[in-house]
Amino acid sequence: MQGKKTHQESLFIQFQLSNYVPADNFYRRLKNLLDLDFLYQTTLKYYGKEGQKSIDPVVFMKLMLVGYLENINSDRRIMTSSGMRMDILYFLGYDLGEELPWHSTLSRTRKLYGEETFLNLFKQVLKLCIEKGLICGKRQAVDSALIPANASKHSMVERIVMEDASVFSQELNENIEEEPPTPEEDNKGGQNKKDKAAPTNQTHYSPSDPDARLTTKPGKPMRLYYRAQMSVDTASHFITYIQAFKGNEADNTSLPVMLPQITDNMAGHINPVKEILADTGYSSGKAIRSLIANDIEGYIPNPGNYKSSREDEGFTYDTENDRYTCLMGVQLPFRRIESAYDEPTVLKKIYESNISDCKNCPFKEICANKKGFKKLVDSMDKPLYEYMKQRVESPKGKQMKALRSSTVEPVFGSLINYTSLKRINTKGLKQANKCMLVAAVAYNLKKLLAYKPKTLKAVAILPINDLKGLLIRLFLRSNQQYLINLIPSF
Ligand code: SF4
Incomplete structure (x- = not known):
């Protein structure tokens, strides 16, 4: 019916x-x-x-x-x-x-x-993971990702001193509820404003989010971003550190800030952090010095423009006398220290030949500068880069390179695509940091709850006869003496 x-x-x-x-x-x-x-x-x-x-x-x-x-x-x-x-x-x-x-x-x-409330939550959840024995602790891989800010680059205004505070206040109010631009708006925005000079971080800022910075990287459009710096435990893929930085802040300047916080987050672990794996963006003399100061071994490839030797250019180095000699036998002694043009704290060693020595050289046209002498520039941190080169090129260093990319990059992918970090939905660096911390907590909690001690569970649900069979099979495979003692007891 x-x-x-x-x-x-x-x-x-x-x-x-x-x-x-x-x-x-x-x-x-x-x-x-x-x-x-x-x-x-x-x-x-x-x-x-x-x-x-x-x-x-x-x-x-x-x-x-x-x-x-x-x-x-x-x-x-x-x-x-x-x-x-x-x-x-x-x-x-x-x-x-x-x-x-x-x-x-x-x-x-x-x-x-405050940010400390969110950091405290992150540490509490990390502690839970550590207590359950899920985090190895010893080796951490670090990386960064650009996260779009909740502001449009087309709202950027020139950095000028506002004489009338009410104008500034009105400008802030106009931008406060601003919706982020669509990719189409991002692309055509430049065409509408061809007559205006392109904004830069030095000349312009976003009134709705003054901490967001204009930046780009291969595969990413130029827009306002924050940078998420993250470290991941290589054994378990749990996030052990995350922090928001301004979008244009270089990785190598962030590493010295990150290391004490990574160590602090892992303070409750029986294995202190001993190794850091990072890509070439984190390489600098300051970054290597901070690793040494924190008693951590780094595996960070040197920058692509770093020259370990100049023998391919025809210059041999004399360590004892700190000078180069060219293929014509002319010496280029150490002359002075100069600071880098774009970063005054980065120091360089200058080696120069005498004009009189190069005067009659047949290679003068291709070797010497317009003033008639040869100038070679070395980083003051060359010994540190050489130390890092040895580590990275060792068999272990090559393994570490593969391990880094297979560890931290997929975690960033999951965090951005499945834990709501495609865009920061708040304004300001502190707020962005809070968002990243809670996203990392959510990621760690998902992993923590997904964890199942498989071996133990498999044994626990086996009927007693199957367990006997399993032990016999294990014995036949491994031939370990302790199993012999277990089998007669059934
Ligand atoms: S130009 Fe001067 S430094 Fe260069 S190869 Fe000739 S002698 Fe040597």
Whole structure:
């Protein structure tokens, strides 16, 4: 007989949310794992003793996490999505029909809490991963990625001193709700403003986000960015450090800032950080010195323009007398130290021949400069670059190069595509840093909850006869003595 479903809505039902969220649900497991009660104490300083009650700090942080776990880059959508999901409501500690906080509370509270609150959360979750023995600790791979800022390069204005503060204030208000440009707008924007000089970070800034910087790299359009610097444990691929920098800040100047924080994040680990793997962008004398100062061994290829030897140019170096000799036997002694044109702290050693020595040389036209002598420039940090060259070109160094790219690059890919870091949805460097920290926490939590000790589980569900068989097979394969003692006991 054909059935037909009739629906008569019940006026009263008995409902308990926990009965409808399965035990293996991600958010149920996360609720059991994550204890955020420390936030009540650490955020107490941001509130007064009287007035309207704020959002619960734990609820705020859980909502932030939901945004990154669900790859949602809008506070408004976090609220609407959370209200429709029983598992998320259970995670937040809300019931069906109970009103969630208003979406603007999220951005207000995110601005209110200092960066240390978010860093503290990152460290707490990292500690959980360390305690479960999932992080090796010894070797970290570092890399950076440009994350688009929430500002358009077409809104950039010239850096001039504003005589009238009200004009500046009005300009800020006009830009505050600005939507990020689409790729099409990005491309055609330049055509509409052909008559204007192209903006640069030296001459222009974005009034809506003064910390965002104009930059580019191969495969990326020129626009306003922040730079995410990250370190990843090479054994487990957990994120052990993340921080926002200005988009135009070079990797090699960021490394000395990163190293103490990486070490601090891993302070609770039995294995202190001993090795750092990075690409050539992180290479500089200052970066190598900071590695040595932190007692860390680095594997960082030297810059492409670094010259270890000048023998291919016909100049041999005399270490004892600190001078070069050309193929005509003319000496180029060390003359002086100069600072780099674009970076005064980078020092260079200058070697020069005498004009009289080069005067009658047949190679003068192709070798000497317009003034009639040869000038060679070496970095003051050449001994450090040579030390790094030896390490990178060793068999272990070659392994480390492959390991670095296979470790940190996929993690960045996941973070950007699946943890809501395609674009920073806030303004300012501090806010960008908070977003990156929570995104990294969400990534680590996903990995932590996905972890299953496979070997132990496989043994635990085997019936006793199968376990005997498994042990015999293991014995036959490995022929290890300790299995002989185990088998007779069954
Ligand atoms: S130009 Fe001067 S430095 Fe160059 S090869 Fe001739 S002698 Fe040597």
